[in-house]
Amino acid sequence: MATQGQVITCKAAVAYEPNKPLVIEDVQVAPPQAGEVRIKILFTALCHTDAYTWSGKDPEGLFPCILGHEAAGAVESVGEGVTEVQPGDHVIPCYQAECRECKFCKSGKTNLCGKVRSATGVGVMMNDRKSRFSVNGKPIYHFMGTSTFSQYTVVHDVSVAKIDPKAPLEKVCLLGCGVPTGLGAVWNTAKVEPGSNVAIFGLGTVGLAVAEGAKTAGATRIIGIDIDSKKYETAKKFGVNEFVNPKDHQKPIQEVIVDLTDGGVDYSFECIGNVSVMRAALECCHKGWGTSVIVGVAASGQEISTRPFQLVTGRVWKGTAFGGFKSRTQVPWLVEKYMNKEIKVDEYITHSMTLGEINKAFDLLHDGTCLRCVLSTSD
Numbered sequence: 001m002a003t004q005g006q007v008i009t010c011k012a013a014v015a016y017e018p019n020k021p022l023v024i025e026d027v028q029v030a031p032p033q034a035g036e037v038r039i040k041i042l043f044t045a046l047c048h049t050d051a052y053t054w055s056g057k058d059p060e061g062l063f064p065c066i067l068g069h070e071a072a073g074a075v076e077s078v079g080e081g082v083t084e085v086q087p088g089d090h091v092i093p094c095y096q097a098e099c100r101e102c103k104f105c106k107s108g109k110t111n112l113c114g115k116v117r118s119a120t121g122v123g124v125m126m127n128d129r130k131s132r133f134s135v136n137g138k139p140i141y142h143f144m145g146t147s148t149f150s151q152y153t154v155v156h157d158v159s160v161a162k163i164d165p166k167a168p169l170e171k172v173c174l175l176g177c178g179v180p181t182g183l184g185a186v187w188n189t190a191k192v193e194p195g196s197n198v199a200i201f202g203l204g205t206v207g208l209a210v211a212e213g214a215k216t217a218g219a220t221r222i223i224g225i226d227i228d229s230k231k232y233e234t235a236k237k238f239g240v241n242e243f244v245n246p247k248d249h250q251k252p253i254q255e256v257i258v259d260l261t262d263g264g265v266d267y268s269f270e271c272i273g274n275v276s277v278m279r280a281a282l283e284c285c286h287k288g289w290g291t292s293v294i295v296g297v298a299a300s301g302q303e304i305s306t307r308p309f310q311l312v313t314g315r316v317w318k319g320t321a322f323g324g325f326k327s328r329t330q331v332p333w334l335v336e337k338y339m340n341k342e343i344k345v346d347e348y349i350t351h352s353m354t355l356g357e358i359n360k361a362f363d364l365l366h367d368g369t370c371l372r373c374v375l376s377t378s379d
C-alpha cells in the first residue's frame with residue numbers, strides 16, 4: 001500500500017479526560033515497528049469496559065487516550081518480523097494477547113498471556129515503550145493494546161486474530177470481547193453440563209451470551225436476574241427461561257434463588273461488576289458442588305467477601321477473562337461457528353452509527369435498550 005512506512009493522519013475519538021465528551025480529532029498514526037501491525041479499523045463496537053475506563057474508575061486508565069477494544073478491520077502494513085498476517089488480511093484485534101511462547105501460554109492452564117501485558121497496561125508499545133498515536137506532536141496513550149476508536153491503530157502481532165475474509169466485519173467485530181466472554185465463561189471456565197441449573201446476574205450483552213452458552217451446553221433451567229424486568233423478553237431469545245427481579249422480593253436475592261431451585265443452582269455467573277452481587281451469586285449456588293463465575297469487572301479498590309463456610313461446604317468461586325478463549329487460535333474458530341450459524345452475533349446489535357456519533361452512542365449504551373452499538377469508521 002502507498003501508506004506503508006508513512007505516518008497516517010486519520011480520524012479518531014480521543015478521550016482527553018474522564019467523563020468529558022470524546023473529541024473527534026485528526027490523529028497521526030506512526031508506522032508499525034518490529035512485531036507490530038497497523039490495522040485499518042472498519043467497524044468498532046462499544047463495550048461497558050470502555051465506559052468504565054472513561055469514567056475514571058479504572059486504575060489503569062490513562063488520559064489522553066484512544067479507547068475501544070471490540071472491532072474488526074484489515075491489515076494496512078506490518079513491521080519487521082511479522083509473518084502470521086500480511087497487508088489485506090481481515091483481522092480482529094484482541095486485547096487478550098496470545099504469544100504461544102510465554103509461561104502462561106505454555107502452561108495449558110490459562111488463556112492469559114504475559115508477553116506484552118507490561119506495555120499494554122500502561123498505554124504504550126513494547127518495542128520502545130512509546131505510543132504510536134499523536135496529535136500535533138503530543139502522544140496519545142493506547143488502551144488495552146487495541147485502541148479501536150480510530151480509523152487506524154497499531155497493535156502487537158500477538159494481539160491479532162486473522163479471520164475468514166468472507167465474514168461480515170460489521171457483525172464479527174463483536175467477537176473481540178463481549179460475546180466470547182459470555183460463551184467462554186460457560187464452555188471453558190464453568191464447563192456447564194447438560195441438565196444443569198444456571199443463574200445469570202445481569203442481562204446485558206455478556207449475560208445474554210452466557211445464556212446462549214448455557215442453552216447450547218444443555219442447561220435445563222436458565223434463570224435471568226436483573227432489576228429491569230423489560231429485559232426478560234429479549235433474554236428469552238437467548239435461552240433464559242425464568243426471570244427474577246430482585247426488586248420484587250423482600251428477601252436477599254440469594255435466598256430467593258435457593259428457594260426456587262431446591263437448595264441452589266449448579267452454576268451462577270455475575271455479569272455486572274458489582275461486588276455485593278458477586279456475593280449473592282456465590283451464595284445462591286448449591287452446597288457441595290455449586291460454582292460461581294465472576295465475569296463482570298468491579299471498580300478499582302473493590303473487594304469481595306463471603307463467609308469462609310460457603311467455600312468449606314463445597315462451593316467454588318472462579319473468575320474468567322475473555323471467557324478463557326485463546327485469542328489468536330480461537331477467535332477465528334468462533335468466526336467460523338458464526339458463519340455456520342452455530343452462535344448468535346447479529347442479534348446483539350441493536351444500533352448502528354458512525355464514529356462521529358460516538359458520544360451519542362455511549363448515551364445509548366447507558367440506556368437499557370442498547371445491547372451493542374456498532375460504529376462505522378468510514379467518513
